[in-house]
Amino acid sequence: MTTPFLTVTPVRVATLFVGEEERMPLYVHLIEHPEGRVLVDTGLTELHPAVADMDPQLEPLTEKGIDLSGITAVVNTHLHFDHCGGNHLFAGTPVYVQRQELEDARTQDDYTIREWVDAPGVSYTDVDGEYELLPGIRLVPAPGHTRGSQIVVIETGDGPVVIAGDTAVWAGELDEPATDGQRLIRALEPHRVWLAHADEPWPAAR
Numbered sequence: 001m002t003t004p005f006l007t008v009t010p011v012r013v014a015t016l017f018v019g020e021e022e023r024m025p026l027y028v029h030l031i032e033h034p035e036g037r038v039l040v041d042t043g044l045t046e047l048h049p050a051v052a053d054m055d056p057q058l059e060p061l062t063e064k065g066i067d068l069s070g071i072t073a074v075v076n077t078h079l080h081f082d083h084c085g086g087n088h089l090f091a092g093t094p095v096y097v098q099r100q101e102l103e104d105a106r107t108q109d110d111y112t113i114r115e116w117v118d119a120p121g122v123s124y125t126d127v128d129g130e131y132e133l134l135p136g137i138r139l140v141p142a143p144g145h146t147r148g149s150q151i152v153v154i155e156t157g158d159g160p161v162v163i164a165g166d167t168a169v170w171a172g173e174l175d176e177p178a179t180d181g182q183r184l185i186r187a188l189e190p191h192r193v194w195l196a197h198a199d200e201p202w203p204a205a206r
């Protein structure tokens with residue numbers, strides 16, 4: 001099998017404050033594939049009183065020089081507010097999420113900002129288990145951060161590249177995996193793992 005030419009580009013969309021002086025970046029990831037352009041998570045596009053304590057500093061996705069109309073599919077690793085806040089930008093584009101995650105986001109209180117999940121025009125394709133999105137791009141359930149979380153596994157000539165969402169919030173969590181999702185990522189022996197809240201991929205030096 002030939003490996004299609006794929007690139008993954010991290011796009012920083014916000015900075016969040018978590019605790020006293022601590023800042024946490026927020027990234028979404030764009031996959032360029034010969035058969036489509038896939039955006040993994042959609043970040044934040046506006047402020048909301050429910051998350052005012054994080055004082056989000058936004059870097060709008062609409063001002064990053066990305067042709068959003070050319071996105072052919074969106075994936076949500078999970079539906080916490082900082083990962084689905086831009087879903088409304090993709091009305092009419094299929095949004096892939098695990099069925100469990102969608103159910104939890106719609107039914108559990110204080111799970112996310114629900115009006116961002118079901119913003120006007122957003123249409124989900126719910127997936128139950130592993131799913132091949134495009135040749136060489138798989139969605140794989142990775143429970144831990146939430147029970148319905150999924151990761152995106154991209155086959156490349158160097159080995160798998162993983163877009164992990166918050167399956168690991170800090171890179172150190174992959175050094176000592178403690179959840180099913182983290183152990184799954186390690187078992188894939190990935191060449192590189194992109195996290196939503198880290199500037200550099202794991203492992204740092206390769």
Ligand SMILES: [Zn+2]
Binds near residue numbers: 080082083166196197
């Ligand atoms: Zn997050």
